[in-house]
Amino acid sequence: MFKSFRGGVHPNDYKSYTANVHIEKVPVSKKVIIPVSQHIGAPGVPIVNIGDRVKKGQLIAKAEAPITSYVHASTSGKVTDIAVYSSSYRDKSLAIVIESDGLDQWMPGLPLNRDWEKMKVEEIQGIIKEAGIVGMGGANFPTHFKLSYGPEKKIDTVILNGSECEPYLTSDYRLMIEETEKVVTGFRIALKCLNVKRGIVGVEDNKPEAIKVLTEAFKGTGVEVVALPTKYPQGAERMLIKVLTGREIPAGKRHSDIGVVGLNVSTIVAVANAVVNGIPAIERVTTVTGDAIKEPKNLLVKIGTSFKDVIDYCGGYSKTPKKIINGGPMMGYAQDSLEIPVVKGVAGILVLSKDAVSHDEKSACIRCGRCVKACPIGLVPSMLSILSERDRHEEARESYGLMNCIECGSCAYVCPSKRNIVQNIRYSKSKNAAHAHK
Numbered sequence: 001m002f003k004s005f006r007g008g009v010h011p012n013d014y015k016s017y018t019a020n021v022h023i024e025k026v027p028v029s030k031k032v033i034i035p036v037s038q039h040i041g042a043p044g045v046p047i048v049n050i051g052d053r054v055k056k057g058q059l060i061a062k063a064e065a066p067i068t069s070y071v072h073a074s075t076s077g078k079v080t081d082i083a084v085y086s087s088s089y090r091d092k093s094l095a096i097v098i099e100s101d102g103l104d105q106w107m108p109g110l111p112l113n114r115d116w117e118k119m120k121v122e123e124i125q126g127i128i129k130e131a132g133i134v135g136m137g138g139a140n141f142p143t144h145f146k147l148s149y150g151p152e153k154k155i156d157t158v159i160l161n162g163s164e165c166e167p168y169l170t171s172d173y174r175l176m177i178e179e180t181e182k183v184v185t186g187f188r189i190a191l192k193c194l195n196v197k198r199g200i201v202g203v204e205d206n207k208p209e210a211i212k213v214l215t216e217a218f219k220g221t222g223v224e225v226v227a228l229p230t231k232y233p234q235g236a237e238r239m240l241i242k243v244l245t246g247r248e249i250p251a252g253k254r255h256s257d258i259g260v261v262g263l264n265v266s267t268i269v270a271v272a273n274a275v276v277n278g279i280p281a282i283e284r285v286t287t288v289t290g291d292a293i294k295e296p297k298n299l300l301v302k303i304g305t306s307f308k309d310v311i312d313y314c315g316g317y318s319k320t321p322k323k324i325i326n327g328g329p330m331m332g333y334a335q336d337s338l339e340i341p342v343v344k345g346v347a348g349i350l351v352l353s354k355d356a357v358s359h360d361e362k363s364a365c366i367r368c369g370r371c372v373k374a375c376p377i378g379l380v381p382s383m384l385s386i387l388s389e390r391d392r393h394e395e396a397r398e399s400y401g402l403m404n405c406i407e408c409g410s411c412a413y414v415c416p417s418k419r420n421i422v423q424n425i426r427y428s429k430s431k432n433a434a435h436a437h438k
């Protein structure tokens with residue numbers, strides 16, 4: 001029997017907009033803007049020049065630091081600019097702009113159907129590194145790093161996170177159903193990389209179809225598929241590891257410090273694409289949804305495609321948009337421009353009208369304690385928020401565990417005074433950036 005985690009909330013999941021909508025491929029845009037920083041760690045270093053012609057899948061930015069990631073062209077065409085652009089990750093980033101030639105032509109020599117079971121672990125790890133794969137659930141951590149832990153880390157369990165607990169988002173759900181074989185292959189490759197036998201797939205019980213197909217597909221592999229009671233933020237790494245293994249990540253530590261590696265569904269599909277067919281991380285499935293989108297969809301989008309092009313592909317707006325969010329409503333970031341590119345970590349674009357956005361005015365904290373009860377980490381969100389407003393950021397870090405906040409938004413969700421708890425916490429964290437957990 002799996003125990004649940006403390007706190008958490010049960011928001012309406014709004015997944016019916018797109019849960020049954022098949023993944024569609026978005027046609028190539030006239031231009032793609034590809035940031036060299038789409039990941040935790042140092043930005044990639046451009047290796048192309050303005051005027052160069054590139055092919056789809058071609059390496060365009062090298063990874064030269066210990067923690068960083070490679071970046072590739074997502075279509076064929078001409079490099080027309082290399083400059084700082086607005087981005088959906090880290091606000092601004094140096095980016096390589098490619099004007100499409102409309103041919104979407106692959107670089108030559110792509111391997112097809114490699115037999116990964118016969119490949120050496122080091123070869124597989126090298127492929128994952130060179131494919132530029134990062135955590136696509138929003139963590140953006142370079143995946144090769146996670147899949148190259150040596151025996152000293154004593155990793156004994158690998159978890160596949162199929163929770164997708166953020167309301168509205170269904171990209172991982174559709175991948176589990178439509179690309180089941182790739183999910184199985186990618187996860188088995190991860191187990192091989194880490195020389196681990198114990199693999200667990202955690203899926204919330206509001207996705208019975210995914211549980212059914214994955215249970216069938218993993219039969220005979222030794223991997224266990226577990227249906228978990230639906231509760232937000234089940235998909236947060238700390239919560240999922242606690243629920244599936246009973247282990248807790250101590251404050252300031254990482255999953256690997258307790259012998260566990262967690263991977264997201266989109267990431268594992270990218271691993272299968274790279275290792276079997278040599279396809280680097282040049283596209284991802286993104287859910288475009290919300291009450292203000294004319295035709296909500298799950299879309300396979302080339303990295304670098306603008307939010308505007310993606311929304312236009314969904315028929316544009318059905319109502320005047322009030323709020324556009326990169327990601328889901330709980331952990332996503334509000335955006336004020338559509339001229340930003342989809343990057344590797346964009347799992348969803350949510351567009352809400354005024355009818356779907358809360359209009360309650362923020363008021364003073366009434367010390368009701370609901371935020372404390374909802375916090376899955378055991379923090380005191382009301383205090384963190386107040387300290388942030390008073391610019392007492394160091395005190396928030398040293399005395400109230402600020403840096404352990406996973407920004408799940410459960411506190412703000414239950415707050416009757418509609419206080420900007422998460423924004424305040426993010427602000428305080430930015431003021432304590434030098435103390436961020438590595």
Ligand code: SF4
Nearest residue numbers: 375405406408409411
């Ligand atoms: S304080 Fe942080 S971890 Fe706790 S509920 Fe709020 S956002 Fe989530």
Ligand code: SF4
Nearest residue numbers: 365366368369371415
């Ligand atoms: S839920 Fe809101 S009003 Fe209640 S204690 Fe927390 S911050 Fe204050």
